[in-house]
Amino acid sequence: MxxxxxxxxxxxxxxxxxxxxxxxxxxxxxFPTIPLDEREKILKKYHPDFKSGSRRKIRVGPNKGYAISHEVVDILEARSRVDPNKIDLSRVDYQTDILIIGGGGAGAAAALLAQQHGAKVLLATKLRLGDANTMMAEGGIQAATKRGKDSPYYHYLDVMGGGHFVNDPKLVKTLVLEAPKVMGWLEDLGAMFSKLPDGTLKTMHGGGTSRKRMHYAGDITGAEIMRTLRDEVKNRPTDIKVLEFSTAIELILTDQGQCAGALFYNLETEEYFVVKAKATVLATGGSGRLHIQDFMTTNHYGATGDGLVLGYRAGVKLKFLHTVQYxxxxxxxxxxxxxxxxxxxxxxxxxxxxxxxxxxxxxxxxxxxxxxxxxxxxxxxxxxxxxxxxxxxxxxxxxxxxxxxxxxxxxxxxxxxxxxxxxxxxxxxxxxxxxxxxxxxHYQNGGLEINERCETSLPGLFAAGEVSGGVHGENRLMGNSLLDVTTFGRIAGLNATLYAKRKSLKGKLTLDHVRKYHRALARAGVKTDRIAPMILPDYSNPEVRKKQLTTQYQGTLR
Amino acid sequence: MVAQRKGKKRTEQTGKQSEGKKNLVPIFIMGQKYMVPDSLTIQKAMEYAGYQLVRGCGCRGGICGACGTVFRMPDSYRVEVGLACQTVVKPNMYLAQIPFFPANKAIYDIEKLSPTGEVVAKLYPEVFKCVGCNVCTKSCPMDIDVMEYVARAIRGDVAGVAELSFDCVMCGLCAARCPAEEAQYNFAILCRRLYGKYLAPRAKHLAERIREIEENRFEQSLQTLMDADEKTLKELYKQREIEPIMAEEDWTPEDNSFV
Structure with missing residues (x-):
């Protein structure tokens, strides 16, 4: 038009x-920039995060009392898709060293690093490998690669300023120091970044950057990174097994409190299956498809915040989810x-x-x-x-x-x-x-709490990328999410592998944490028929739905 | 205690359509007729018609290549193509999605390859089978001159393939319609990676910066920032010198103590 x-x-x-x-x-x-104290005022008055009534407190779990968007609370205050009693955990369908949940930038990077360090990897993803927000990132990836005018020092300052100075300093330090190394890794894998004739990487400004440090590949930087990583994952089929259209339903724990894999659902055959792993990496991405405050989204079809639900039910804390990026x-x-x-x-x-x-x-x-x-x-x-x-x-x-x-x-x-x-x-x-x-x-600023080794509070569970929270504080800068997924994806893959070599799984597999969560919901008086993870958003036509007289919907899924 | 929300309605996608005026037009999804609003993309029209998409839907933004679609208008024999998330419906179009195509994908270790036409020919020998029909180019929803890059591959011009195929979303429609059974999009990414790794000049400044980091050159300055209280940090943030937007590559800041 x-x-x-x-x-x-x-x-x-x-x-x-x-x-x-x-x-x-x-x-x-x-045009004059807005001073720091003025920023505060305009955010409070006009940013959707501050709209009155747009948040409510979570009534269960490790962040009980934390007020975040209704749409996220809705999926946290929801029941599992399965009755834990119906799942036979003694029948393990796949066994692997490292299980990676999610096939975006973080998942693919984790898979490559884990394989490189000798692990057998199973990567399971809801849609296709590469169907992720990484693919859709356009503008670029930040890294202080220009000597003489930029350094990790200024990158650090920019990240903190953008995030309102509340970011986790250790994560930020890791991000800015790893950034050039990640660029080197991607260049080595053959990603086609835009360069000057002498090989100098072209760089631009992004919002909130003090130096031009946004590297790019045309205006499809994320797609270039994702298709390169995907190609590389596919080149290592002996060690990296990829399951597509397989979506995680719950984490599986041992009765000793270790993460031991996950329960999956095959979106095509509708079977549930069990994956047992020595270590698990959650790399499920963000939640734009929850349409917070009814906003439209730039996000991928599968961005429904599934990893938040999985991690939270297993006791992992949330951080910085009170801000959402538009x-x-x-x-x-x-x-x-x-x-x-x-x-x-x-x-x-x-x-x-x-x-x-x-x-x-x-x-x-x-x-x-x-x-x-x-x-x-x-x-x-x-x-x-x-x-x-x-x-x-x-x-x-x-x-x-x-x-x-x-x-x-x-x-x-x-x-x-x-x-x-x-x-x-x-x-x-x-x-x-x-x-x-x-x-x-656009972006889930916060998520599951991790440290600079991508460890969560649950032994054996690692998280990386948009599902995690802390590195961007309350607001991510442009070009730092492609950097986040590659940096922390690599770290998660490496540390999950080291963990798997060091620790063995002890005890019986269990979904007791899900039963416990259900009981906590009941105790908190949460009466709901909501089911989470959501898996796919509901774009069905209400007129058609009225006539689907014998159709059953499990949450949004038919 | 819990804020009450009114009955929510998804403003996104198909739900929104019920609000405004609708001009319904017929489309034929795999031969079946449905009446859909004429402003919708094929993807949203399928949802409007009652489909819940699992295959054939990805980024919904024209870059992931999940929703390659072929269609034909009743007054023409020609098969047209488009990404379902980007193509607006046309009255009376006949369409089907091709969400997956089992094209040949070579397995290789990029570290052990050289960036030559021989390598591409060895991994994808079918490249020489091209009959020059140009259907691949006509089938590309990204308007890439696919046949031209196939010709470049035959000539051994790896860089040419890389540049010409750069916008490829790997939807596979070219391969799906190729009479020579080529896997254009798969050897194209091989060429792009060979180009990026071996043919494009390396970024020297990057290698030097990585060395500096490995020598822990920034540990101390970063530690100062990590130890600083919020007030100091804010002050340093406010004072940081901004590189002008139109500055040339060789711009340097006045204060170079931390670079």
Whole structure:
């Protein structure tokens, strides 16, 4: 759908102010940034996290009393998909050294490192290997690789500032020190990063970065990393067994309190099966498909927070789940692309955000939460300068044509090939016309508590990537999630292997923790027919559903 | 105590459609007719029709390659393609998804390969079977000139294959329709990895930085930050010098004590 006549008229206004804005950009005259204390105010007033009534306290489990989004509490205050008494744990279907749950960036990285250190690996994933948010990350991966102008010191400061200074310092230190090594590892695996002719990695700014340290592969950085890791996992079939369309239902423990694998469900044959492992890595990713506060999401179809449920029932604490990341720029036009991620790299390359009157209203590289809040403010009745969409929503312009004016014709096409083709399908040339954007649900800032070795409080259970919490504090910066999954995926794979060599499983397999959790729900007065993990979101048509007279739904699944 | 929420409705995806005006059009999913709103993508239209997708649905954002779809319009013999999550329905289209195709995937140790056409030819000998029909290019939902990169592979131009295939989402539609039974998308990633590892110039600054880290050069400065109280940390954060957006590659900060 090309822009409507009304929107084309509004684009004319953007075109009018564009040359002056480009000139200012060239001279380095940026829109003023929001000071730290002001940030606080705008977040409190406009960020969805602070909307009254948007959180409630969890009534059971290790974080009892912790107030987080209703949608997450809903899956935590839910019953298991199975009656533990029906599961025969004496029949083990697969036995392995390392079980990895999740086939995204963290899972694949963990599998490779575990295999490299001599472990037999079973990687089980809900959809296909590589079907994950990693694949969808566009903009880049941060690492302080540029000597003379950047170092882990500044990366550390940026991460802490973005996360409101509450991040776990040890995790942050690990992240920034491992970052260049991860880049070296990926280069060695043959990932095609964008480079200058002499081999220097191209880098850009992201929101909240003090130095240009976002490395990228066109505008499909995550896809490039994921398809490379996936290819490598598939090249080691003797040691890494991959089970697709196999989704984890519960962790399995020993009666001595070790993690000993997991119970799975085959989404195609609908069988349950038991995997016994000496160590387990949870790498199940995030939860955008819970549609917190009914926001649209940039996330993968399978991002339903399953790992949070599994870990929490087994006693692992949650951290930093009280903040949710809304990506400042999701598409709001055309309707078919609503919610779709428009990478921050556009702003890193110099594109302004402007309102309906084509005025700048925010510096375009604030940390994501601040940036998102500023856009919501602009579209709110308080300011009332949002651009109305044909579906009755509001957005602001992301002025991508500036990039060709700043960096030469053809830059948008060469640096943003993914978005270029996507919008061309809708007859929109983003090197000539701006994009209409609004914040969209993007990232689970928090998750299961881990230490810098990716250990959880449950012996034998490791976690890495979006399912874990701490490294990003209350707000992740752009380019640090691809870094997170690769860094901590590798660490989890290595440490799980070391653990498996050191410790043996003792005692009988059990799902007692699930029984206990069910009892705790009853004691807390939680009466619910909700079932978790959710596995897939419910996009069924209510009209069709009414006529499915003999169909049974287990939660959202048919 | 527990905040009460009103009956929630998913604003996302198909649920949203019930709100606005709907202009229904017929589509044929594997031959069966369904009436669906004309603004939906094929993926959302299938959900609207009553499907719960397990196969054939991934990122829903046009990059994972899970939802390759073939379709035909009734007035044409031509088979068209698209990603179901990106392609808006057309009235009377006949469609089927091809969520998986069992294409040949060579197993190799990237460390032991050289970046040559011979290596590609050895791992994927079928590459030479190309008959030049161009169906692969016509089948690519990402508008990649697939046949051209097949030709480059035949010529042994690994870098050419890597560059031309860069946008590939590995949906497999090219392989599904290839009369020569090639696995274009699989030898394309082999070439991209060979290019990235062996042919693209290495990042020297990266190797040097890794060496510095291994020599523990940043331990002390990081320790200072880890030990700092919040007030000091905030002060250091505020003071940090920002590299200008239009700065050239050789820009250096005024304070270089921590770089």
């Amino acid at each position: 090309p822009y409507t006549a009304e929107l084309k008229k509004l684009i004319k206004i953007v075109e009018k102010t564009r040359p002056a804005r480009v000139e200012r950009k060239k001279k380095g005259q940026e 990506h400042p720029t999701g598409a709001v036009f055309p309707e078919q692309a609503e919610g779709l991620l428009i990478t921050e790299k556009f702003r890193g390359a110099g594109a302004n955000l402007v309102n309906v009157d084509a005025e700048q209203f925010v510096y375009e590289r604030e940390p994501r939460d601040v940036e998102a809040a500023a856009i919501i403010r602009e579209c709110s009745p308080d300011v009332g300068k949002g651009v109305p969409t044909p579906t009755g929503k509001f957005g602001v312009w992301l002025d991508s044509p500036m990039i060709d004016m700043l960096r030469g014709p053809g830059t948008v096409r060469s640096e943003f090939p993914g978005k270029d083709i996507l919008f061309r399908r809708y007859d929109i040339d983003i090197s000539q016309e701006p994009m209409l954007v609004h914040p969209t649900l």
